[in-house]
Amino acid sequence: MSGQAGGGQGGRTEVIGVVVGLFQENTFLVREPAGTHAVVIDPGDEPEKIVRTLTSNGWEPLAILNTHGHLDHIGAVQELKERYGIPFLLHEADEPLLRATPDHARFFGVPVPRVPEVDRYLNDGDLLRFGRLEFRVHHTPGHTPGGVSFHIDERLFAGDTLFFDSIGRTDLPGGDHDTLLRSIRERLLSFPDETVVHSGHGPDTTIGRERKSNPYLGTDASADSQ
Template identity: 45%
Template sequence: MIIKKLEVGPIMANCFILGCESTKEAVVIDPGDDADRILMELGKSNLKVKYLINTHGHFDHVSANKRMKEATGAQIAIHPEDEPMLHELSQSALMFGLASENSPPADILLKDGDEVTFGEITLQVIHTPGHSKGGISLYTKGHLFSGDTLFAGSIGRTDLAGGDYDTLISNIKEKLLIFDDDTIVYTGHGPETTIGNEKRMNPFLR
């Protein structure tokens, strides 16, 4: 699997390009901004985007949805509880003194247990609310994309609308820490980590 990471937008959210080496089909996880950069990286590897997957609806993770869909024709996928947020991005960004384009509506509503397949690769959808009501994580063997649910040594903030600390902690412990210790965790902000590291070192999970 091809994995490319880009830090995008003023809040430096992590955007991931995942590509199937055999078929060149790809997904973009959290196209938060800088559509031109994302498109350039896709072009370098000759990847064709099938889906734009939003781990949650906050503007710093989805602001490039509109331009990416226009440029690639890819389908936008998000959990139904965060889908309404796509239509309020300009307003939510303005609260932080920033600008964002509202997203087109979702083409696919992802639920816990769903699978997203591109080329020969399948991602398992895991509903992990707590940072937002519709937050999801995505898993394929050895690789976990946690959005703003789990960070290296930390967790997603729970003081925004739809956030809940107890819900977040229970979802991390019950749905994410079950994976093998050497599973690489690709977070929504900051560096990668592993499940084993977070079990041992994350102060929120002890």
């Protein structure tokens, strides 16, 4: 899973997706235009696989950005923090989920990952700059209280908020169905139809496709977003 999009002067922003772990979670590596600096979004597991992908492409990560704090999205954070000496950013409302990672791992019967410390809390509207990369933070709670989406160029990294033909679960700790739908309709569907959505699991989609066809959003999704 990879692709490119326009992103500043002298080059293109490149995205590589790395599927990791038992939950088949999508970790995304985003490289700056005309350079080698990158960020890692949602490193969920298999840190060695993520490192190999970065190394083979000659990319140097500057930060770890997380859309939310669930177990399957944070499992490789601590190893990457230590290897590269880079900060980990998460919304403060998901700190309790992060701290509960050992309990969640035992519940799902998976190995308990090392729980990282958050270096900086994310807030709605933040503009994050790393090298030539600029991400806008959009608070999109519902799947978790501190869920966020990252916007860069014509791309949204939406975590587990919106999927191809589906939406995020709300039966896990911190989930709220009405809040999730409001986040999607009022925040994500406000983006143009051609916006690519990189989800936390499964294939990429677009805002236009989900506006038109997502069965969980109803036939009035287009009207809601106007």
